[in-house]
Amino acid sequence: MAAVATCGSVAASTGSAVATASKSNVTSFQRRGPRASVTNDSGPRLVSIAGTRPSVRNGQLLVSTGLPALDQLLEEDKYNIYSPLLFKYFLAEGIVNGHTLLVASAKEDPANILQELPAPLLDDKCKKEFDEDVYNHKTPESNIKMKIAWRYQLLPKMEIGPVSSSRFGHYYDASKRMPQELIEASNWHGFFLPEKISSTLKVEPCSLTPGYTKLLQFIQNIIYEEGFDGSNPQKKQRNILRIGIQNLGSPLWGDDICCAENGGNSHSLTKFLYVLRGLLRTSLSACIITMPTHLIQNKAIIARVTTLSDVVVGLESFIGSERETNPLYKDYHGLIHIRQIPRLNNLICDESDVKDLAFKLKRKLFTIERLHLPPDLSDTVSRSSKMDLAESAKRLGPGCGMMAGGKKHLDF
Amino acid sequence: MFVELNNLLNTTPDRAEQGKLTLLCDAKTDGSFLVHHFLSFYLKANCKVCFVALIQSFSHYSIVGQKLGVSLTMARERGQLVFLEGLKSAVDVVFQAQKEPHPLQFLREANAGNLKPLFEFVREALKPVDSGEARWTYPVLLVDDLSVLLSLGMGAVAVLDFIHYCRATVCWELKASILYLMQGNMVVLVHDSGDAEDEENDILLNGLSHQSHLILRAEGLATGFCRDVHGQLRILWRRPSQPAVHRDQSFTYQYKIQDKSVSFFAKGMSPAVL
Numbered sequence: 001m002a003a004v005a006t007c008g009s010v011a012a013s014t015g016s017a018v019a020t021a022s023k024s025n026v027t028s029f030q031r032r033g034p035r036a037s038v039t040n041d042s043g044p045r046l047v048s049i050a051g052t053r054p055s056v057r058n059g060q061l062l063v064s065t066g067l068p069a070l071d072q073l074l075e076e077d078k079y080n081i082y083s084p085l086l087f088k089y090f091l092a093e094g095i096v097n098g099h100t101l102l103v104a105s106a107k108e109d110p111a112n113i114l115q116e117l118p119a120p121l122l123d124d125k126c127k128k129e130f131d132e133d134v135y136n137h138k139t140p141e142s143n144i145k146m147k148i149a150w151r152y153q154l155l156p157k158m159e160i161g162p163v164s165s166s167r168f169g170h171y172y173d174a175s176k177r178m179p180q181e182l183i184e185a186s187n188w189h190g191f192f193l194p195e196k197i198s199s200t201l202k203v204e205p206c207s208l209t210p211g212y213t214k215l216l217q218f219i220q221n222i223i224y225e226e227g228f229d230g231s232n233p234q235k236k237q238r239n240i241l242r243i244g245i246q247n248l249g250s251p252l253w254g255d256d257i258c259c260a261e262n263g264g265n266s267h268s269l270t271k272f273l274y275v276l277r278g279l280l281r282t283s284l285s286a287c288i289i290t291m292p293t294h295l296i297q298n299k300a301i302i303a304r305v306t307t308l309s310d311v312v313v314g315l316e317s318f319i320g321s322e323r324e325t326n327p328l329y330k331d332y333h334g335l336i337h338i339r340q341i342p343r344l345n346n347l348i349c350d351e352s353d354v355k356d357l358a359f360k361l362k363r364k365l366f367t368i369e370r371l372h373l374p375p376d377l378s379d380t381v382s383r384s385s386k387m388d389l390a391e392s393a394k395r396l397g398p399g400c401g402m403m404a405g406g407k408k409h410l411d412f
Numbered sequence: 413m414f415v416e417l418n419n420l421l422n423t424t425p426d427r428a429e430q431g432k433l434t435l436l437c438d439a440k441t442d443g444s445f446l447v448h449h450f451l452s453f454y455l456k457a458n459c460k461v462c463f464v465a466l467i468q469s470f471s472h473y474s475i476v477g478q479k480l481g482v483s484l485t486m487a488r489e490r491g492q493l494v495f496l497e498g499l500k501s502a503v504d505v506v507f508q509a510q511k512e513p514h515p516l517q518f519l520r521e522a523n524a525g526n527l528k529p530l531f532e533f534v535r536e537a538l539k540p541v542d543s544g545e546a547r548w549t550y551p552v553l554l555v556d557d558l559s560v561l562l563s564l565g566m567g568a569v570a571v572l573d574f575i576h577y578c579r580a581t582v583c584w585e586l587k588a589s590i591l592y593l594m595q596g597n598m599v600v601l602v603h604d605s606g607d608a609e610d611e612e613n614d615i616l617l618n619g620l621s622h623q624s625h626l627i628l629r630a631e632g633l634a635t636g637f638c639r640d641v642h643g644q645l646r647i648l649w650r651r652p653s654q655p656a657v658h659r660d661q662s663f664t665y666q667y668k669i670q671d672k673s674v675s676f677f678a679k680g681m682s683p684a685v686l
Contacts, residue, residue, distance in 0.1 A: 271565060282499070308560070
């Protein structure tokens, strides 16, 4: 269950006190460690897949915002405004790196979701390469003839993908859409529940709701047919499958955990997550799931879902809540709570010290920063507003400065 | 295994107690380091181990095991370790019809009443082999973790029944021809959901707490996250069969998890603070 921000390139902020602006996948974290291009140095033993980087710490392949075979859960914000954005960043990173995508939704047609992905911000050098590659990809026979270094023409092409540079994480422009040719050049599969529910896909008997069963079958088919679990040796390079599932657990999937506290299908979602976890662990894939946890009536289910996921991130937007007018939060649009980080292949995990994170959506960029109190510059600020600030400061973790600490403070 | 934890528990692989049920519990933190400890401990004690790993894959335990000095692949090859990889088996069970009863059969059924196939698997795995020479000292069953069974649709009572049957088999069993007491150990991990109001989980946790001989409870610090002290470990020795004449012994330590070991210290005596 992919959390949008976390994982993947989660790493403690390197040195600087304020977390850096997020890279493409909305995470401000980068895994410390594999600075060098490990794929080149460690010899032929490591398979180099575009857009991945092996982690020195625990020997797993890191994908930008996700380890393969990792499952991240994103708890949606109340009005579902920001979580689709993070979901789209994850998918966009997949397209830019040439990964295969699988998008599942009960609400929107996956083709429409893909149309709305943010455009990648490529710097000039990359853009030129990218343009040439797209050109070459479409018309491979019209290779530019080399006149002087003609021997090099005989060497096989290194990588054929939209972006030839093996950069880890990209920046996106939230105000523009992804160019159509990138989407068409990518390999994606869509699962739109209203279409699939009526089709006669052979369904194994299982005690999940039919929507979940069909989705599991679909994912398993794709993994098996395209060889992500190593079953049929791929002729092409090995690739990562990025799975995105929207609004899991909502009534649109046929699940009633959002409607009743002890419904008949109370185990359906957790069983689905368990089998999905099994599928992800046995294949080269990463999955992000957004879930409306504020609608789930039974708190125990949220706890169980958290245990079954690897990374859990909660988004709390300030829209419609009393915090919107709070001067403490005036620069930000919401808070990010990182509820869980996995310890995979390791005793320790990469927990950062920064526990109070806030996000804001500027016109082009989505950034995540450490929440800090704005400076209290005015002398004549009234006592009551200082009390409000102090109240909200109490809820902050010890990481933030204790500027307005407590109700009683000396007023000079 | 963590040497400091062995000192705190007053055991070594050579002279560990037998016939005991150890309950590992974690609240607001991740107690999986305890599972790694016991797995490597019992493998080093030359026991036959049946590990029901429901939440992580084999490679995860294997890589951590290498850091702790045991090789799970080798243990599996020579028959010392029987590993049930829950995640992989679940995929097999759900997507293909199985001819023989599978330990995780309940995933296919809507209202599975009990965990009998899983118990049969455990019994088969820990059955003493009639080879004449005693290769392994005593059998051990390790489960990580039981709360997942609740998420998969089993009731708390069914899980308690499963543990009861396993205890009866692993901790004491009489063979047909000779009186052979197979005094094995069991170690299970259960999450404490705290204030999440998970009634089934609370029933399971309370039921097991009353049956176990040793409870190791890993808790997060009450004051929140700290970089140098990752949590608190409460050790509780119990004697469930005897009347509660003696007070149960209880110790509390704080710990910090490092790359290959865990260091324990008394409360407030973290090296970072002193």
